Amino acid sequence: MQLIPTIIQNANTGQVLMLGYTNDEAIEKTRETGLVHFYSRSRNCLWLKGETSGNTLEFVSSRIDCDSDTLLYLAIPAGPTCHTGNISCFDATEVSFDFFTNFARYINQKSTHARPGSYTVKLLEGSKSYLMRKLVEESAEVSEAFIESQANLVDEVADLMYHLTVLMQRADISYTDVYATLQTRTTGDGGKTDPRPVPR
Numbered sequence: 001m002q003l004i005p006t007i008i009q010n011a012n013t014g015q016v017l018m019l020g021y022t023n024d025e026a027i028e029k030t031r032e033t034g035l036v037h038f039y040s041r042s043r044n045c046l047w048l049k050g051e052t053s054g055n056t057l058e059f060v061s062s063r064i065d066c067d068s069d070t071l072l073y074l075a076i077p078a079g080p081t082c083h084t085g086n087i088s089c090f091d092a093t094e095v096s097f098d099f100f101t102n103f104a105r106y107i108n109q110k111s112t113h114a115r116p117g118s119y120t121v122k123l124l125e126g127s128k129s130y131l132m133r134k135l136v137e138e139s140a141e142v143s144e145a146f147i148e149s150q151a152n153l154v155d156e157v158a159d160l161m162y163h164l165t166v167l168m169q170r171a172d173i174s175y176t177d178v179y180a181t182l183q184t185r186t187t188g189d190g191g192k193t194d195p196r197p198v199p200r
Contacts, residue, residue, distance in 0.1 A: 003039060004071050008081065011060040011074035011109075012102045017081040018089040020049070022071060030059050036075055055079035060109055076106070100165070100175040107162075107169050123166045131170070135163045 003021040010017055020038040022030070026046055029037040033048075036057035040047045050056035057075040064071055082089040107120065123131050138160040145153040168174070 006071040008073050034059050107165050138163050
């Protein structure tokens with residue numbers, strides 16, 4: 001039985017999360033379920049990542065290296081990937097990436113591969129007025145959470161960013177476009193915004 005080294009990378013941030021091993025059965029199970037499966041060398045059996053902890057990996061896409069002997073999976077983690085509780089098995093420190101651009105790419109992939117009738121597809125392909133209503137609702141919920149308790153403010157901001165990203169996707173506007181526009185504006189103290197090059 002041939003085992004294939006499989007690197008897991010966070011589809012949103014680009015952070016390398018772990019290394020596992022797959023075979024034909026694990027690859028097929030991953031495709032069937034949408035959740036990453038590996039083959040355990042110690043137990044000699046197929047296993048679902050997160051079947052005990054709940055920290056599963058939602059499969060997004062895969063690539064093979066130039067020698068055709070290693071796989072790269074892009075996935076969305078549901079919680080820490082490492083058994084130690086760290087985000088990554090390689091480094092506990094936070095890694096900074098162009099999150100928003102990667103998140104927009106993820107939304108685009110969801111629109112391509114999502115099942116018919118899914119919420120993301122409904123927002124992307126349904127009426128614009130429905131998307132606008134949801135965006136207004138999420139904005140109001142962010143304001144309410146900020147003013148009242150802030151207990152669930154992070155969740156509400158995440159919902160707002162999700163809906164805003166979908167709107168941008170429909171309008172064919174990227175975060176690179178937004179960043180470029182911000183660079184042309186001046187800050188309140190008369191200085192320019194961050195002069196670093198626009199990310200490509």
